[in-house]
Amino acid sequence: MELHFQLVLAFLLLSPCFIQTRRIRGVSMSYRRLYRERKSFLCMDGSRLIPFVQVNDDYCDCTDGSDEPGTAACPNGRFYCMNLGFRPHYIPSSRVNDGICDCCDGSDEFSSRMQCPDKCRMLGQKERRELEETMKAVNKGLLLKKQLIEEGALVWQEKQEQLKQLQKMAEDLKIKLEDHRRRKLKAEAEKEHLQKAVMPDPNSVEGQGERPGQAPHGGRPRVDQGSVFHSREKEGKAEIQEQHDPANTSPHENPVIREAQSAVDSAVAELQKVEEAHDSVQMEISELQEKLENDYGPEREFVFLLSRCVQMTVSEYMYTLCPFSQVTQKNSAGLEVMLGKWSGWLGPPDSPYRQMKYDEGEACWQGPKRSTLVSLVCGTETDLRSVKEPSKCLYSMELQTPAACSLNTQRSSIHNEL
Ligand code: MAN
Numbered sequence: 001m002e003l004h005f006q007l008v009l010a011f012l013l014l015s016p017c018f019i020q021t022r023r024i025r026g027v028s029m030s031y032r033r034l035y036r037e038r039k040s041f042l043c044m045d046g047s048r049l050i051p052f053v054q055v056n057d058d059y060c061d062c063t064d065g066s067d068e069p070g071t072a073a074c075p076n077g078r079f080y081c082m083n084l085g086f087r088p089h090y091i092p093s094s095r096v097n098d099g100i101c102d103c104c105d106g107s108d109e110f111s112s113r114m115q116c117p118d119k120c121r122m123l124g125q126k127e128r129r130e131l132e133e134t135m136k137a138v139n140k141g142l143l144l145k146k147q148l149i150e151e152g153a154l155v156w157q158e159k160q161e162q163l164k165q166l167q168k169m170a171e172d173l174k175i176k177l178e179d180h181r182r183r184k185l186k187a188e189a190e191k192e193h194l195q196k197a198v199m200p201d202p203n204s205v206e207g208q209g210e211r212p213g214q215a216p217h218g219g220r221p222r223v224d225q226g227s228v229f230h231s232r233e234k235e236g237k238a239e240i241q242e243q244h245d246p247a248n249t250s251p252h253e254n255p256v257i258r259e260a261q262s263a264v265d266s267a268v269a270e271l272q273k274v275e276e277a278h279d280s281v282q283m284e285i286s287e288l289q290e291k292l293e294n295d296y297g298p299e300r301e302f303v304f305l306l307s308r309c310v311q312m313t314v315s316e317y318m319y320t321l322c323p324f325s326q327v328t329q330k331n332s333a334g335l336e337v338m339l340g341k342w343s344g345w346l347g348p349p350d351s352p353y354r355q356m357k358y359d360e361g362e363a364c365w366q367g368p369k370r371s372t373l374v375s376l377v378c379g380t381e382t383d384l385r386s387v388k389e390p391s392k393c394l395y396s397m398e399l400q401t402p403a404a405c406s407l408n409t410q411r412s413s414i415h416n417e418l
Contacts, residue, residue, distance in 0.1 A: 024037075024055075024056075024070075025056055025069070025070030025107070025110065026056070026069035026070035026071075026077075026078075026079035026080050026093070026096070026107075026108075027069050027070075027080055028080040028082075028088065031080075035052075035055060036052070037052050038052070039052065040052060041054070041055050041067060043061070043062030043063070043064060043066050043067060044062070044064050044066035045062065045063060045064040045066070047062060047063055047064070048061060048062055050062070050067060054067060055067050055068075056068060056069065056070040056071055057071075058071045058072075058073050059073055060073040060074040060075075060077070062074070064076065065077030065078070065093065068093060069093060070093075070096065070110075071093065071096055071097075072093050072094050072095070072096045072097065072098070073093070074093055075094065076093075077092070077093030077094075078090045078091065078092060078093055079091050079092070079093045079095070079096050079103075079108055081102065081103030081104070081105060081107055081108060082103075082105060082107060083103055083104050083105050083120045084105060084120055084121075085120040085121035085123075085124040086104050086105075086120035086121070086123045086124040086127070087124075089103075091103065091108060095108060096108050096109075096110075097109055097110065097111055097112040098112070099112050099113065099114045100114070101114060101116035103116075104118070104119045104120040104123050105118045105119075105120045106118055106119075137378070137379070137380055138378055138405050140380050140402075141378050141379065141380055141402040141404075141405030142402070142405050142406075142407075143402075144380060144402035144405075145301055145402040145403055145405050147402075148301060148304045148382075148401075148402055148403050149299050149300065149301050149304075149403075151304040152296070152300050152301065152302070152303030152304040153300070153303070155303050155304055155306055155307050156300060156303050159288060159291065159292060159306070160292070162288060163285065163288050163289065163292065166281055166284055166285045166288065167285060169281050170278065170281045170282060170285060173274060173277055173278040173281060174278065176274050176278075177271075177274050177275065177278055180267065180270050180271040180274050181271060183267045183270070183271070184264070184267040184268055184270075184271050186267075187260070187263040187264040187267040188264050188267075190260055190263065191257065191260035191261055191263070191264050194256055194257055194260050195257060195260075198254055198256075198257065291306065291324065294324055294342075295345060297353050297403070301403040302323070302324075302353065302403050304403070305323035305324060305382070305401075305403070306323070306324055308322075308323065308382065309321065309322040309323075310323075310382065310383055310384050310399065311384065312383075312384035312386075312387050312397075314387045314388075316331055316332045317329050317330065317331055317332075318330045319339070319384070319387045319395075319397070321372075321374060321384060321397060321399065323342075323356070323374075323399075324342045325341070325342055326338060326339075326340065326341050326342065326358065327339040327340050327358045327361070327372040327374075327395070327397070329395075337361070337362050337370065338361045338362045338370065339358065339361045339362075339370045339371070339372045339395050340357075340358030340359045340360065340361040340370060340371045340372040340395075341358060341359065341360050341361070342356070342358055343357045343358060343359045343360070344356075344357055345357075346373065351408070353376060353404070354375060354376055354404070355373060355374065355375050355376065356373070356374040356376070356399075357371070357372075357373060357374075358371060358372040358373075358374065359371040359372075361393075364392060364393030367392050367393050368393055368394070369393075370393045370394075370395070371393075371394060371395070372394075372395040372396070372397060373394075373395070373396045373397070374396075374397045374398075374399050375396070375397070375398050375399070376399050376400075376401060376403075376404040377398055377399070377400050377401075377404055378400070378401075378402070378404045378405035378406070379400025379401060379402065379404070379405075380402060381400060381401075381402075382399075382400070382401040382402070382403070383399075383400055383401075384397055384398065384399055384400075385398040385399070385400045386398045
């Protein structure tokens with residue numbers, strides 16, 4: 001019985017079918033046609049023609065390693081893992097029978113002490129389940145993205161209206177500004193006129209040679225126009241004096257001039273207020289215009305982010321990302337540091353919206369100015385997924401949002417599986 005079994009085994013081992021299986025081990029289906037047991041084998045680089053028995057005989061004959069795909073004989077050989085039920089792939093031939101399971105079907109350890117069970121089906125099932133989850137998430141993300149695009153359209157409209165209002169305000173303020181400039185000039189002219197009326201002509205002979213504050217030839221003393229500092233007592237006296245003898249009163253003690261000066265002062269103050277309001281409206285306009293000029297994606301899918309800031313706490317720091325604006329970091333003592341201002345999209349040319357750059361942040365001690373790279377990934381929520389500082393003062397964030405979902409995300413996931 002035992003002898004019979006040994007004979008069957010010997011027959012099987014020597015049968016051409018077995019030899020072929022052994023010879024073509026580690027070869028993909030598409031290359032199998034090059035490994036034909038009844039013919040000689042031509043090295044794939046065309047360098048040598050060898051008898052087929054020399055294929056996978058554990059001796060390297062071809063310089064490209066193509067005669068030994070199933071052994072570790074050639075340093076540049078590669079072994080094909082069929083991995084049925086999962087993904088086929090190549091491993092370097094040096095890993096064949098090295099005691100480590102590389103192929104999930106265990107085919108690379110065909111004559112080693114290592115027992116490699118076939119895990120491909122299980123891995124394939126796991127990956128397909130994960131893929132289904134991803135696809136569900138992407139599909140959900142794509143639906144949510146539609147809502148975000150609508151939300152973004154409203155934000156866009158609001159911003160446009162805000163811009164119109166600001167521009168109207170700026171126009172009104174400009175008119176007001178001109179009006180206040182005129183008022184100031186008028187007040188100044190009135191004051192000058194009144195001053196001239198109570199003061200002698202400085203160009204007259206009488207006024208020549210006079211020193212500041214000195215009375216020209218017994219005339220009224222000249223006082224610096226800017227100084228209107230009097231004691232109340234003095235003021236009272238001056239008013240009385242003027243009532244009796246206006247010619248004896250200094251121009252600044254003269255209530256009419258004082259009134260004219262205060263009219264000038266208030267005109268100046270009013271003008272200043274309007275100028276400040278105009279400047280701040282102009283500043284808001286240019287900030288808003290700059291925002292509206294940004295690229296928010298082909299469907300303006302990222303506009304909604306203008307009205308959102310996202311936060312994440314990592315160890316002692318709280319990070320805040322206000323998209324298209326800035327990134328900050330607050331420590332536990334409440335000290336806030338700027339990690340970068342919006343600079344632009346930085347993704348690769350085929351998907352530029354995959355990365356945002358924020359730079360020109362607060363300078364790092366003995367280091368560069370802080371800057372942050374934000375990677376956008378498809379997710380069903382808009383939130384920070386991670387924040388890291390891979391090197392000192394250079395930060396990286398992962399922002400998940402449905403706005404980053406695309407059919408490509410779906411396709412690339414499917415593509416991975418094949
Ligand atoms: C602060 C933080 C850190 C940074 C150091 C650099 O502590 O901004 O993220 O690494 O400064 O000195």
